[in-house]
Amino acid sequence: MQAKRIFSAFAFTLLTILLLLVVASRSGEAARAAASGDIDASLGPGMPPATEQVSLPGSKPEGQEKGADKPDIDISGWQYIVAGEGSNIGTYTPYVVSIEGTAQYFDERAITPLVDFLNAARAAGYTPYIMNSYRSYSAQEYILNGRASQIAWPNYPTQADYDEAEQYVAAPGESDHQTGLGVDITDRYYSSMNASAMDQTFLTWLRENCAQYGFILRYPAAKESITGWNEPWHFRYVGVEAAEYIMENNLCLEQFVALYE
Template identity: 35%
Template sequence: MTFCDYREVFFMYQSEGTGRERKGEISQRRKQNEIIIITILAVIMTAVMFANILENPKISDQSANEKEKMEKISNKTKTDGINNKKNKEKRMINKNDWMLVLVNGKHKIKENYDITVTPVGYTQAIDERCYDNLKNMINDCRNAGYNPVICSSYRSHEKQVLLFENKIKDFIGQGYTRKEAKKKAGTVVALPGTSEHEIGLAVDIVDVKYQLLEENQEKTETQKWLMKNCWKYGFILRYPKDKQEITGVIYEPWHYRFVGKENAKMIMKNNLCLEEYLE
């Protein structure tokens, strides 16, 4: 039997023990390195999170700005849609319709323009085609408890010439030269050949208790009713206060023009004057 030398056995176990210790040290170092790496990653992630938090107000501001831009685009789209609708409706207008004859300083009455007027009461007259509408408007206004009076309606060209010349004389009497007086008269009385009264589609209506043709006419209950309801009968307030630069005529809260019910509805609904409606 052969026996091992105890010293070899001890050395063998000692060597084996030393190898295990080295492996343990290596394993421990790996764990330490892993902990360090994990700690570093945790610190980096925490730093990134804090950085994002600090930048959030900017992101919010940017989002708010983007939202505002989108709202502006949306509102512009809606506005364009409304304008397109209006333009579409305008394109359907028949400008040659007798109800929409445009008469002003730039558009004189054609020489061959012909109408048939019918009497309104004892002293007034109007184009026979809008007589019923005018009659119904006046009657309904009276039935509502008010007192409308037609003080002017159809005028012949000769009468318009007389009115215009008289107004020029009034301004000359106030110290204006004839040239100045004629220009100023044109803002109050239409130049002959450019008056809607000559085509029989216009009427001047006042309150029986206040028959002055001035701005205070708008304060009468009769005018308030007419301004609110005239479109239902095909009439419009022809010379509004905020359209003087377009119409070239002073504000006349008594001058009503027949354009037909559908046209009147569109004009009043969109706050237009006749010039804007036909452009």
């Protein structure tokens, strides 16, 4: 009788401890889930314990550090120059040459990869057309002035008009076109830069094949909050090594350059 009472007291204590352990572990999971903002990670009744790692804010991701496998390059090289809001390149002027005898110009150091890229598109059955390429600081200034004047018409443009114009036109020194390494490629049969009217299979082909010629999609839709632009036709030369890394890791140029800071 005595032995049975001791046994049931022991069993009760053991059960209580087990119960406390379960509660503690569940509230821990819930706290971690809430901290990461991932509601689905909280455990429902009868569900197996979550095995995936839920990272706490401010903690380092599991495994290697971000960008640990980045190419071993000198980021100060000419092919990595970033022109954008917050990184104005002033009156930077590359030496440019005509693209295939047209009135469009490109940095001489990257003209061969560009022509190879265009020829590959032709070989794949497309008819690439360079809509825009190199634009000087003063050409960019001219375009911005025009847009601001248009907004202000019939008055002279004010600062507010310029601010509005900069939502459509990059400021001088902040356009990728000024680097001499950016091109807007459309199909020759499309005369406007309207992505939805363009041949989607061609845009997809350009995206999937650009890296092997050293080009990246400069303004992907998903990176608009960083770059300020969404241009599915705008390709930019950075060299094969960087291009392959950028396209494989779904980065924009700003994010790539930041890996070297």
